[in-house]
Amino acid sequence: ARDSDVFVxxxxxxxxxxxxFNLTYEELLTRRLSAYHHTINLAPNQIVKEVSVDVYISEIRNITFLNVSTSDDGKILKSGGDDLLVEYLSSLSAHVHFTPNKEDDMKRLESGFQQLIIQYDVERALHPSGDIVLMDGYFVHYFAPEDVKPEPKHVVFVLDTSGSMWGRKLQQVQQAMYSILDSLRDDDYFSIIQFSTNVLEWSTQPQDRVGLSRYKFTHPVNEINIAKAKQFIKSMEASGGTNISGALRKALQLVAKQEYGTNVVEEAEEKHYIDSHTVPQPMVVFLTDGIATVGELMTGRILAQVRAINTEIKVAIFSLAFGDGANYRFLKKLSLQNHGFARKIYESSDATLQLQSFYNEIANPLLANVSFTYVENKVDKFSLTTKQFHSYYGGSEIIVAGKLKNPNKSQIYQRRTGKKVGTLERLWAYLTVRQLLDEYVASTDDDNENKRPTVLIENNENQNENKSSKIRALELSLKVI
Incomplete structure (x- = not known):
């Protein structure tokens, strides 16, 4: 099933x-699109005599909504039928009971049903600093401000139109782009780069005879520009090779120009005003379904080139691996090294929805350069997980964990959750291990996996710097089992 781990x-x-068989595990629920997501895999590939799923939700803040859906169509299931019951036990707790019958099993098997997806959210903290939970000498800080005005952004869409994108994949990208373009806000800017063998920057104005545009490639959002962009998206055709290095280089160079104007930008026969003090936050959305076949082919060199260009501008690069042919490991490195994250887009009938959902996660940048500082005589600074973040996006959540100094003497308010001893320690260990593994992936090149990685860790002052992130992650995992 999608985005799942397999226990054998x-x-x-x-x-x-x-x-x-009893499988007991703990999972940190991820908040995205303003909801926590809990996915249960149900893929027996045959009719099962009896299936029953019970989910109990217990929170420290009031539950604001609770939806249950399936992976086959994404539609929300209605409570009260023969197969689903959703009941609120209190304002802080709820129970989901799912019992499909044989007829339902047959229908879902035919439609490709594999997952039961539970989404819910809770009231946000009134205090802008968020919630801090303490237990047994550890703390976890949850930060998810809501009452913040989104920052204006400049989105550079870098779209693969090589020959392998021919057919349904390109059509799905086009359909997704129509919706994404419509969702851009009036104070946003956008650019479109199409790449195959060659790299093409889209402009609202025609190019001159020698192929040099006299106009900018960064466009303010307005009705005319969006309509022209849709026409360009509609005209895209799939052919040629895959020039990944050229496309990324062009995208970063475009961002570096900061062609936003100072007071007034005249474009598309309309005036677009911009405050010189509110420069849009740039981001690159990079989509490909394959590997580099044109230009620089060595992924290690491509990564090095991107890092060199992005050192100063520090733009976030979000990568989309469309289908099994894309080099997801490379794209994950690319994003980890450049303040973003990568996602897989699965080849299926809902690929358009997957693309739209991904964009919605990053559509509302609320804060930039987010950094957390804790009282030094209360918190062990060397134990902290990542505490500096490039951006915070609306609907998500930032989590920081660490150890307390002299926890018995701590004056920080402790919120009792009723969970068993060791829960926060394991959560801290999980976040630390995930951070170390990301650092390991980001610090090694695909072209030379045996090369000793360069470990760049924020809190390694008292660590053995000769140890790789991977070894430290393994040691910590074994320690907390």
Whole structure:
């Protein structure tokens, strides 16, 4: 199933005997699109005599909404039917009971049903600093401000139109782009770069005879520009190779120009006013379905080139790996090294919705250069997980965890959650291990996986710098099991 981990157990079972498997695990729920998501995989690939799913939700803040959907069509299931019951036990807790019958099983198997998805959210803290939970010498800080006006942004869409994008994939990208362009705000800017063998920057104005445009490639959002952009998207055709290095280089060079004007920008026969003190926050959305076949082919060199150009401008690069042919490992490195993240887009009928959902996650940059500072005599600064973030996007959540100094003497308010001892320690360990593994991935080049990585870790003053992030992650994992 999508975005899932697989647990494998092999046992010998006698004929016609019964066996029960119990899998116990802990998971940090991710908040995106203003909701926590809990996904349960149900893919037996056959009719099962009896299936029952019970989910109990217990929170420290009031639950504001609760939806249940399936992965086959994404439609929200209605409570009260024969197969689903959703009940609120209190303002802080809820129960979801799902029991599909055989007829439902058959329909869902035919439609590709694999997952039950539960989404909910809670009231946000009135204090802008968020919630801090303490237990057994550890703390976790949840930060998700809502009452913040979105910053204006400059989105550079870098779209692969090589031959492998021919057919449904390109059509799905086009459909997604129509919706995404419509969702841009009036104070935003946007650019479109199309790449295959060659790299093409789109402009609202025609180019001259020698192919040099006299106009800018960064466009303010208005009705005329959006209409012209849609016409360009509609005209895109798939052909040629995949010039990844050229496309990324062109995107970063375009951002570096900061062609936003100072007072008034005249474009598309309209005047667009911009305050010189509110420069839009740039971001690059890079989509490809393959590997580099034109220009620089070595992924390590491509990464180095991008880092060199992006050192000063520090733009976030969000990568989309469309289908199994894309080099997801490379795209993940690319984004980790450049303040963003990567996602897989699965080749299926809902790929358009996947693309739209991804963009919605980053559509509202609320804060930039977010940094957290804690009282030094209360918190062990060397234990902190990542505490500096390039951006905070509306609907998401920032989480920082660490150890307390002299926890028995701490004056910080402790909120009792009723969870068993060790929960926050394991959560801190999970966040730390995930951070270390991301650092390991980001610090190694695909072209030379055996090369010793350059470890750049924020809180390694008292660590053995000769140890790689991967080794430290393994040691910590074994320690907290």
């Amino acid at each position: 157990v092999s046992v010998n079972v006698a004929p016609r005997s019964k066996v029960s």
